[in-house]
Amino acid sequence: MHIYAYSGVWRSSKTKGWKFIVDEETGGRLLTLDTSKTFDNLRVMVCEDFGTDLNLVNIDLSYLPSDLVIGLDSPPVFITNDRQLKNFLTYVKTKASTRLCVCIRSKVGFNLNEEPAELPNREEVGMSGEVSDDIDGEAELEEKDAKIDESDDENKCEKDMTNGKSVRFSLVDVVKKGQHFTSKAALQATMEICAMKHNFDYKVAKTDRRVWYVRCAYDDCRWRVRAEGLTGSSYFIIKKYVPDHSCAPSSRNHSVRTVSSKTVGSLIKHKYETVKEGPKPNDIIQFMRDDHGVEISYSLAWEAREYAVSVVRGIPEKGYEKVPKYLHMMKEANPGSHTFYETDSDGRFKFLFIAYGQSIRGFYAAIRKVIVVDGTFLKSKYKGVLMVATALDGNSNLYPIAFGVVDSENDRSWEWFMRQLKVVIGDDQNLAFVSDRNNSLAKALAKVYPHAHHGICIHHLLNNVVTYFKGKGVAGLVAKASKAYRVADFKKQFTAIFSISPAIGNYLIQADVRKWARCQFPGYRYDVRTNNPAESINSALRSPREFPVIPLLDSIREMMTRWFFKRRALSSKHKQPLTVAVEKKIDRRIEKGKKFQVFPVSDDRFLVRGDTFECMVDLVRRTCSCGKFDLMKIPCRHAIKAAFSVGIQAHTLTDDMYTTASWRSIYEESINPISVPEDAWIVPSHVQKAKVLPPETRRAAGRRKKRRYETVEDKIRSSQGTQSSKRRKCSRCGIEGHNRSTCDRAI
Known part of the structure; x- marks a missing residue:
């Protein structure tokens, strides 16, 4: 139509x-x-x-x-x-x-269709319609700044057009006399965009808080704009405007006016609203080249990106004052959640903790009681550390439990995080933690969770073996020893390690065999041998770790909302009795046990032959002498073969936490966003009055990095003077000698 x-x-x-x-x-x-x-x-x-x-x-x-x-x-x-x-x-x-x-x-704040606005009367804005008559110093402006009187400019332009003299182009359709702008910055941004789009340059003849007067960069051109500010208001109005350019394109000695980083940032800020990273500086350079025909420098593109990100995601300093309100509203949206923050004596941000009630209830309902904890550094202005506690669901998917934001990984911060975690996850002998060998973390676990068991990541242990003992040839034996299900197999591998390198053997004993060997672990850690689950969450939050604190927390919430929704949809469509991952394991084990022979010993006990050694299976106690059935709670290939011999289905021997019903139950609730915009948040008076200042950063521990050795190329550049022509400053602290990525100074 x-x-x-x-x-x-x-x-x-x-x-x-x-x-x-x-x-x-x-x-x-x-x-x-x-x-x-x-x-x-x-x-x-x-x-x-x-x-x-x-x-x-x-x-x-x-x-x-x-x-x-x-x-x-x-x-x-x-x-x-x-x-x-x-x-x-x-x-x-x-x-x-x-x-x-x-x-x-x-987009910079004015209406291209709007008719020239009538100026308000004196009662409304405190000045008459003829603003120029009431501004002090107007006569001085006319004498000093206007080499050619503006009224004469207008008359001469009209005369030139009447006489047929060429006018290159007119901007009368872009801005108009009487046009009003919300601020001087909006006016400047509009003119920069006009200059960029229409390929001309201008120079500022006069600018102060009440007047902004520009004219074409070429003296022979009649184009000019004069805007004046309203008394008692931030608004600016174009009072005099000569829209026609009479300068010749062939007389130009450069392309167009270079836009400011704020103007470029305003053009690209929408590209950062719904994505994690957004365009990089080189992408911005290409965008300005392709869409606007303008060449900008890398530094300007970088500053434009920083401005756009700050506009979209908020200024880091202002994010901390929103923490009390944000945590309160998040608890209102997600009942049963536990949130807490702490400040120092000066009211500066110190620690933050958040655990969603839906995740806690799911953990208690049908999740393996193994929690992986780890910390990773944040890359925003105030840096800090993001602490993560996560588990694995029955389908071996990441199941986040709690998050914390602290100043650094130290004794106090880890103990604080663990005490907050204990509010939602109580101490229990059936509970296990897996982490790297961080001393502060180990102390906190021993102090806050004395009954729970603590295991260490085998990956970090192997790295230490290779790094400190040059034990590449022994690392494979250590990995096999850690994976062994039977004590006899473990002893065999450990004896071989000692015979090759007694030093490595002693190191492994000092690391406590019960913490890294699966068959020696006093509790149940199932197949969780590394802290990879926590590392994977850190990787998923790689880009949000650059955000200020509130966008970081909202990115975590958005990630969990997305995961819960997808897994709820996936589990609802899954019709098999066990989860997808466990069904695949059962299928592989059925294939491996095809040639086994089963010899009944009693109604519930069977001897299975055909593997490297004979195994005794007890279907009632759900054990097998291979050790895998006991430690994993999933029937091994020997148990599956024995069960088939008496017509028992494998899924009936599997622990309930691996069933599809349990998988569905932990995702039946949704992680909810805050349903109202920020300006509509309603919080109690004590939350409203709470003041949180940005954290007081401190210089990182350790020896300061020195400058690398000067190469031949460095000496050549230094002799030519290019190194000292422009001193670079850190965009975080403003000090020369380093950049933002390596900055560790207190601010």
């Missing part, structure tokens, strides 16, 4: 109601629409037909259903999504006279 669309702006009055003022210069367009078009398709089509750039403007599409309107105060209907577009098309079928109203607004 054909839709007539025109550009303009809505106006309302008490006597005439709502009326759309058409922009006569822009005119109308005829659009072809059908029900397959989406809202985004329509916006792109409108921008193309009206000759605007979707990256620079916001498009408002609306219409007035006159037969449904009751009263003069009924506003127009705005089309904002696919459903509203479908409603519009359905309505237009029966009301062919309905027009689509297009309002084009610049």
Whole structure:
């Protein structure tokens, strides 16, 4: 169907109601629409037909259903999504006279369709319509800054046009006399974008808090703009404007005006709103080159990215003051959650803890009681450490339990984190922890969880063996010893290790065999031999670790929301009795046990032959002399073969935490976001009054890194003077000699 669309702006009055003022210069367009078009398709089509750039403007599409309107105060209907577009098309079928109203607004804060605004009276803004007459020093401006009087400029431009003299182009359709801007920054950004889009440059003749006067960079050109500020307001209004450029393109000695980092950042900030990383500086350079025909430097692109990220994700300093409100609202959205934060005596942020109630309830319902804990560094301005406690579900998926943000990994921070974790996960002999060999973490576990068992990551242990003892040839034996299910197999491997390297053997004993050997572990750690689960979560949060504290917490929440939803959908479609991962294990073990022979010993006990050694299986006690059935709680290939001999299904011998029903139960709840925008948060008075200041960072421990040895190339560059031509400063602390990635100074 054909839709007539025109550009303009809505106006309302008490006597005439709502009326759309058409922009006569822009005119109308005829659009072809059908029900397959989406809202985004329509916006792109409108921008193309009206000759605007979707990256620079916001498009408002609306219409007035006159037969449904009751009263003069009924506003127009705005089309904002696919459903509203479908409603519009359905309505237009029966009301062919309905027009689509297009309002084009610049993203830097002004309306491209808006008619020149009438200046308010003195009672409203404290100044008359002729602002220039009331601004002190106006005569001085005319004498000092205007080499050619502005009124003469306008008259001369008109005379030139009358006499047929060439005018290169006019910006009358971009900005207009009487145009108002919310701030001086918005005005400057608008003019920078205009200069960039229309390939010209200008110079600032005068600027202060009340006047902004610019003219073309070439003295012979008549183009100029003068804007004045309203008294008692941040608004600026264009008072005098010569829109025509008379300078010749051949007289230019450079391309166009270089935009500021803030202006570029305002053009690209939407690219960071729904993604983890967003464009890199080189991507921004290419974007400005392809979309705007402008070359910018890498440093400007980097500063533009920092500005855009700060606008989208918030300024780090301001994030900490929102912590009390955010944690309160998150608990309201997710009942049963435990959140806590701590500040020092000066009110500066110290520690933060968050554990979602849905995750805690799922852990107690059907999760292996093995918690992997680890810490990883944060890369935002105030740095710090993100602490993670996670488990594995019955399908071997990551199941996060708790997160903490602390200053560093030390005795106090790990003990604080463990005490907060103990609020939701109590101490128990059936509970096990797996971590690296961090001394502070080991002390905290021994102090806060004395009854739980502590295992260490075999991967870190093997790294130490290779690094400190040059034991690459022994590392394989250590790995086999750690994986052994039977004590006899472990002793065999450990004896071989001692015979090759007594030093490595003594080191492994000092590391406590019960903490790294599976068959020697006093509790149940199942197949969790490393801290890879926590490391995997750290990897999943690699980009959010660069965010300020509130966006970081919201990224964690979003990740968990997404995981819970996907796994709830996956488990609901899974019809087999055991989870996907366990069904695959059972299938592999059935294949491996095909040739085994089973000899009944009693109704429940069987001797299985055909493997490297004979195994005794007890189906009632769910044990096998190979050790795998006992430690994993999943039937081994010997137990499966014995069960088949008496017509028992393998899934009946598997622990309940591996069943599909248990898998579904732990994800039946959803991790909820905060349902209201920040300006609508309602919190108790004590939360409202709570003040949290940014943390006081300190210099990292350890010897400072020295500069690398000077190479021949360095000496050549130094002799040519290129090294000292421009001193680089750290963007975090502002001190020379290093960059943000290596900065460890207190701020």
